[in-house]
Amino acid sequence: MKVSQYTVHSPRTLPEALNILKDATVRPIAGGTDVMVQIKDDLVKETELLNLSYIRDLNYIRDDGDFIRVGALATYSDLIRSRLVNEYSPVLVEAARTVxxxxxxNRGTLAGNVGNASPAGDGLPPLFATGAKIKLQSAASEREVDIGDYFLGVRKTVRQPNELITEVSVRKMKPGDYYFFKKIGLRSANAISLASVAAVLVPAEVLTFKEARIAMGAVAPTVIRAKGAEAAILNCQLTDEKMKEVGRLASEEARPITDIRATAEYRKQAIAGAVYEGLYEIVNGFRSPVNGSGA
Ligand SMILES: Cc1cc2nc3c(=O)[nH]c(=O)nc-3n(C[C@H](O)[C@H](O)[C@H](O)COP(=O)(O)OP(=O)(O)OC[C@H]3O[C@@H](n4cnc5c(N)ncnc54)[C@H](O)[C@@H]3O)c2cc1C
Incomplete structure (x- = not known):
């Protein structure tokens, strides 16, 4: 089907949008960077589109205590430019720069990345590593879902057809936290991740950590945490041997498939290497912790 064959609704307010979503099977479209490709490939079965672009109230990035509230129309460029996000979620900025x-x-939104529910979405591992929440609103209700409970499989989520993602709440990292985001693609731009990993490490003392969250993309039907690798980091010296072990544990927890872009074995090795590299950079002073100044 061509775009011109779809009925396009372009509401100006959120209540209007939720009202349209109530009665019909309509596909939301924000930046359109996934949806337009899917339309071209004839993968959009709905015949109506709900264009969110004109709803100004969804375009914001706000400070709210322990969270940064990211409206559904905030783009990657907005995240990259935001002092607040640079200050309190630099791991998300690092990922946004690779999209x-x-x-x-300039067009793609973080909410659209969540909505697309691809395990290779680069915005997602940082949301898992920091512990984000997804706000879903319908004409009749509103709820917040932990990121870890949101995805059910490839392109499957708990969102109901009458609900919109209106906000992604990004939990702030704390000054002193270390982090990294690593993406392995076939080239450095316009490449879907073959594997990706985001990590947030909370220090106990100098370069020992009391908390670790490692989230891996493109190696399972949804982004997954590497819980064994996380546990292995805690309260110990990260020697070279130890960092290799953590990488190996993460790779063992990955459950990738072989597809046209890479083999499962390559993806496993890529994860081991990416985790090791990220830790190596932290331990050897190539990465600064969050400093709370946005620098
Ligand atoms: C050339 C190219 C390169 C790309 N490179 C990358 C990359 O490196 N990394 C990466 O992760 N992605 C990449 N993408 C995919 C895409 O840009 C991202 O997934 C982006 O975040 C999608 O955001 P969007 O606003 O354009 O979403 P849309 O295309 O508007 O929507 C995506 C999906 O989410 C749903 N949706 C959107 N907003 C909402 C909402 N508020 N509530 C409910 N559902 C909603 C839509 O119905 C659709 O199913 C690339 C795409 C292209 C075309």
Whole structure:
């Protein structure tokens, strides 16, 4: 089907949008960087589109105590430019910089990445590593879902057809936390991740950690945490041997498939290498912790 064959609704307010979603099977569209490709490939079965672009109230990034509230229309470029996000979620900024190229970053939204529910979505591992929440609103209700409970499988989520993602709440990292985001793709821009990993480490003393969250993308039907690797990091010196072991544990927890882009074995090795590299950079002073100044 061509775009011109769809009925496109372009509401100006959120209540209007939720009202449209109530009665019909309509596909929301934000930046359109996934949906337009899916339309071209004839993968959009709905005949109506709900264009969110004109709902100004969904375009914000706000400070709210322990969270940064990211409205459904905030793009990757908005995240990259935001002092607040740079200050309190630099791991998300690091991931946003790897999405597509600048044109995609200018159109694509974080909420759209969540909505698309691809295990290779680059915005997702940082949301798992920091512990984000997804706000879902319908005409009749509102709820917040932990990121770990949101995805049910490839392109499957707990969102009901009458609900919109209106906000992604990004939990702030604390000054002193270390982090990394690593993406392995076939080239450096406009490449879907073959594997990706985001980590947030909370220090106990100098370079020993009391909390670790490692989230891996593109190696299972949804983004998954590497819980064995996380446990192995805690309260010990990260020697070279130890960092290799953590990488190996993460790779053992990955459950990738072989597809046209890479083999499962390659993806496992890529995860081991990416985790080791991220830890190596932290331990050897190539990475600064969150400093709370946005620098
Ligand atoms: C050339 C190219 C390169 C790309 N590179 C990358 C990359 O490197 N990394 C990466 O992760 N992605 C990449 N993408 C995919 C895409 O850009 C991202 O997934 C982006 O975040 C999608 O955001 P969007 O606003 O454009 O979403 P849309 O295309 O508008 O929507 C995506 C999905 O989410 C749903 N949706 C959107 N907003 C809402 C909402 N508020 N509530 C409920 N459902 C909603 C839509 O119905 C649709 O199913 C690339 C795409 C292209 C075309």
């Amino acid at each position: 597509g190229a600048v044109q995609i970053q």
